[in-house]
Amino acid sequence: MQGISWMDALDIRATYGTGGSVPLAGNNVTILQLNATDPSTQLPIGTITFPANQQLGWELTKTMNFGLDLRMLKNRLNFTADAYTKKSSGIMVSLPYNATYGWGSLQFNTATLNSYGMEFSISGKPLEEKNWSISSVFNFAYGKTKVTDSRYKNTVATTVMSGTPVEGYQLGATFVYRSAGLDDKGQTQIYDRNNKIINNTTALTSAFDIKDLKYVGIRVAPYHGGFFNNFRYKSFDLGVQMTYYMGHIFMKPAVTNYPNFQGTYYGSLGRQKALADRWREPGDEATTDVPGLSNVNFNSINRYANSDKLVRDADNIRLQQISLGYNFPQQLLPKAVIKSLNISANARNLGILWRANKDGIDPEYVNASANYSSLPPVTSFLFNINATF
Amino acid sequence: MWISAAVYTWQAQYWGDTQGDIDWEKLYKVIYTVNEVIAGVMDSKNGTDAEKQQLYAEALVHRAYAYWCLVNIYGPQYDSATAAKDLGVPVLLTPDLYAPLNRASVAVVYDRIITDLKAAVDALPNLPDYNTRPSKAAAYAMLARTYLMTRDFTNARSYAEQALALQNKLLDLRTYANSVTGFPYRLVDPEVIFSKINAGAYPFAGIQIDTAVLSLLGTKDLRYTLFVKPGASFFPAFTGFGYWRQKYSRETNTVTQGPGVPEMMLIKAECAARTNDAATATTILNTIRGYRFRTADYVALTPGTPQQALEAVVNERKREFFGTGLRWFDQKRLNKDAAFAKTVVRRFKGVDYTLEPNSNRYTYPIGPKYILLNPEIEQSAR
Incomplete structure (x- = not known):
């Protein structure tokens, strides 16, 4: 590299590997656990934790990776890039299973996956003076995993919202019901592939399958990364860290626990405010999709909660951390006693700076199956004093 | 309408598309577990032969009880004239996770219950150490219950x-x-x-x-x-x-x-x-x-x-x-006795619901989820 003055170093990496992993939550012999004693009889309690599943084998993965590291301009600008491609076969997936066999879900080697992705990072010091400096890091990652072969037939029961691999789609592909709004009783209707309306008292048959559903995207962000900046002015340090997640979707949680659920309702109300917008009288179906209370049933709520009406763009940018520090200059310190003194204040998990959805929901902390959101990490504030003696 | 209300008013469907039916699932969980015992206990290590035979027999009685519940909840009332073609429930006798789930006839399920109970009697103690464990008395009692159902x-x-x-x-x-x-x-x-x-x-x-x-x-x-x-x-x-x-x-x-x-x-x-x-x-x-x-x-x-x-x-x-x-x-x-056959009427939220004697609404519907997963399971006539 002699003669290229702007470049300090260039590294190129390439790796290839293949590996297998043993099923963790499944086996081809029955696993029995004896772990407790019945308090009334003192007899041992045995539980079958995994059934013998003869069709279960290893999960195989082949990975190829290329990388490039570049350092330039006296290390003031660094660039790292990685690209990988991964072929996995026999991916172990927990699929909804017919509980008539005794198991409501089972692990299967279902799919062959092709994934590829890239990551790159630029870090630099655009400004470096005696009193001033700025250093920044920008990360970007993109990943895509496509299912190229899926051994199991997809039924509505396994496809809607369960994340079952579907051939030709990305892993985590989300399929939802196509909402046809509410009927004049305030109950959810959906369309089949021929745009025929199915009401909430009609059970779906096995003829209703993935072709009657709508693909709306994936639930895991394919693009994500961070932007970290550090500003220094004399003895002050200011750090700002942001992260972003792009390109995925989430389901706006619907009310799943209606007040007359199973006859009686007690306990926490959770996120029931959508109930205020519910259907109340004939005609309301023109303005709302939230099923009304009377005549409501599981299908009405379930088909609404898993419908295209509630799909939202999950893109968001978050402020992870801000820190401010001050290094006391040597001349201010009593030389014989303290060698260095630094004070800093640090705020973490400051929440969302920007989100694509208009519902005020934090898409990274949604728990669609419950009436409650998962709590985002608590915003924390730290004050530090560091002294060296 | 919620499940309890749907059951109370004898609706055609009780369960939603992907909803689990707790009775069905718990009973079939028992069947899976005892089928593991039945398949494995005689070849297991340690334990005396008598102990193994007793456990095998206990498993048969538990299985008979589960099928008794299933066939009487999800099948029509046993009737010797029609039992051979009336739809009962899927009968699984081994822990096979891939067996077809076609519903066996009511007669087949009853025969299985009776066969299992009779096969169990010999290896069981007269009375159990705890009444959660099957005994001879339990097997006889289940036989009495089952034969009463068949008249x-x-x-x-x-x-x-x-x-x-x-x-x-x-x-x-x-x-x-x-x-x-x-x-x-x-x-x-x-x-x-x-x-x-x-x-x-x-x-x-x-x-x-x-x-x-x-x-x-x-x-x-x-x-x-x-x-x-x-x-x-x-x-x-x-x-x-x-x-x-x-x-x-x-x-x-x-x-x-x-x-x-x-x-x-x-x-x-x-x-x-x-x-x-x-x-x-x-x-x-x-x-x-x-x-x-x-x-x-x-x-x-x-x-x-x-x-x-x-x-x-x-x-x-x-x-x-x-x-x-x-x-x-x-x-x-x-309902099979003319003297006791009775039309039941229930009023729920101002609406009257009627259950005629021998109505097919005496048969609980199979959860649609199980049919979606295994279309060979036939829904009961409603």
Whole structure:
């Protein structure tokens, strides 16, 4: 590299590997656990934790990776890039299973996956003076995993919202019901592939399958990364860290626990405010999709909660951390006693700076199956004093 | 309409597309587990041969009980004329996760129950160490229950008598007339022959008792004074009266549904009455009732004809089994008797719902989820 003055170093990496992993939550012999004693009889309690599943084998993965590291301009600008491609076969997936066999879900080697992705990072010091400096890091990652072969037939029961691999789609592909709004009783209707309306008292048959559903995207962000900046002015340090997640979707949680659920309702109300917008009288179906209370049933709520009406763009940018520090200059310190003194204040998990959805929901902390959101990490504030003696 | 309301009003469908049916799942979980035992215990290491045979036999009885529940919940009432083609439930006899799930006929399921119970008897002890474990008495009691369902009154009576020969103690409710202190838990209740409980999905505790049952009980019957409480005593409270017996045990929402001594006595009494032996039926009824009233309140029943004795037995079954869910199976079974066939009407939220005798609404629908996953499962006619 002699003669290229702007470049300090260039590294190129390439790796290839293949590996297998043993099923963790499944086996081809029955696993029995004896772990407790019945308090009334003192007899041992045995539980079958995994059934013998003869069709279960290893999960195989082949990975190829290329990388490039570049350092330039006296290390003031660094660039790292990685690209990988991964072929996995026999991916172990927990699929909804017919509980008539005794198991409501089972692990299967279902799919062959092709994934590829890239990551790159630029870090630099655009400004470096005696009193001033700025250093920044920008990360970007993109990943895509496509299912190229899926051994199991997809039924509505396994496809809607369960994340079952579907051939030709990305892993985590989300399929939802196509909402046809509410009927004049305030109950959810959906369309089949021929745009025929199915009401909430009609059970779906096995003829209703993935072709009657709508693909709306994936639930895991394919693009994500961070932007970290550090500003220094004399003895002050200011750090700002942001992260972003792009390109995925989430389901706006619907009310799943209606007040007359199973006859009686007690306990926490959770996120029931959508109930205020519910259907109340004939005609309301023109303005709302939230099923009304009377005549409501599981299908009405379930088909609404898993419908295209509630799909939202999950893109968001978050402020992870801000820190401010001050290094006391040597001349201010009593030389014989303290060698260095630094004070800093640090705020973490400051929440969302920007989100694509208009519902005020934090898409990274949604728990669609419950009436409650998962709590985002608590915003924390730290004050530090560091002294060296 | 929610599940409990859908069941209460005998709707065509109970469950939504992807909803699990807790009764179905729990019973088939039992079947999977005992099938593992049946498949593996004889070749297992350690343990004596006798121990292995006993465990094998216990597994057969548990499986028979589960299929008894399944076929009577999800299949139509056994009728010898149609049982060979009536749809029962899928029969799984090995822990095979890929077997087809076509519904076997009611006759096939019943044959399996009877075959398993008979095969189990020899290796079982007369009485168990704990009533949660099957014994000879339990196998005989289940045979009596099963034959009663098929209207084979000779066999039903014979097996009820064999069960009673091993276990026949009744709980003397007079002991608890003034104080329920010491009321036995399920595990030590002398009346329980084979302890089995409800699936536990729904608060049985919160179900209102039919007013017809309340008037049949009257107010002197200790089964009324001890086991019936106003809805306000329950949480959540409701109007009317509810079943309280399970509140005396540690397991506050656990209703005992397995066969017991009074049930065997009542099966024997019913079979006697049906074979024109009113005297035997009356003696049995009065033996039970002697333990169910304070001595001062006890009045012997004096049914005259065998038909009157049979009616008295049916009424006594209502008094013994109310609140446990067992009455449903009686109602379904007795529709085959012209004298007991009954049209039931329920009013729910201002609408009347009617259940005709032998209606196919006596058959619970199969959860659509299981049919979506295995389309070979056929839905019952609705």
